[in-house]
Amino acid sequence: MDPKKLHEFLIQCELNFHDRPQAFCLDSRKVSFALSFLKGIALTWFKPDLLNAIPGAEPTWANDYSEFIIELTTNFGPHDP
Numbered sequence: 665m666d667p668k669k670l671h672e673f674l675i676q677c678e679l680n681f682h683d684r685p686q687a688f689c690l691d692s693r694k695v696s697f698a699l700s701f702l703k704g705i706a707l708t709w710f711k712p713d714l715l716n717a718i719p720g721a722e723p724t725w726a727n728d729y730s731e732f733i734i735e736l737t738t739n740f741g742p743h744d745p
Contacts, residue, residue, distance in 0.1 A: 667742040673701070674733065691729040698732065706740050 677698050681688040688694050699710060713723050725732040 667740060670737065670741050673698075674736075677701075690727075691732075692727045694729040695726060695732045698729075698736075706736070709739055 677694070680697065681694055688697065699707075699714070702710065713726070717726070723735075725735045
C-alpha cells in the first residue's frame with residue numbers, strides 16, 4: 665500500500681461506516697471490510713493471520729478496528745526519517 669494513499673483509504677472506509685452504521689456495528693465487520701480492499705504487500709502482511717486463524721486465538725486487530733488501524737499505519741503509513 666502506498667503510504668501516501670493510506671489516509672485517503674481510511675477516510676473512504678469511515679465514510680462507508682457512517683453511511684451504513686447497521687452493517688458496521690461491530691469492529692470485526694469494519695476490519696473485514698477494510699481487509700477486503702487491501703492488495704499487494706499490505707494484503708500479504710495480514711494473510712498469515714487470516715488463513716491460519718485459530719478460533720479464539722485471533723490477533724487483537726481482528727476484532728478491534730482501532731488496533732487494526734494501528735497495525736496498518738505502523739507497517740504501511742508514512743515514516744519520518
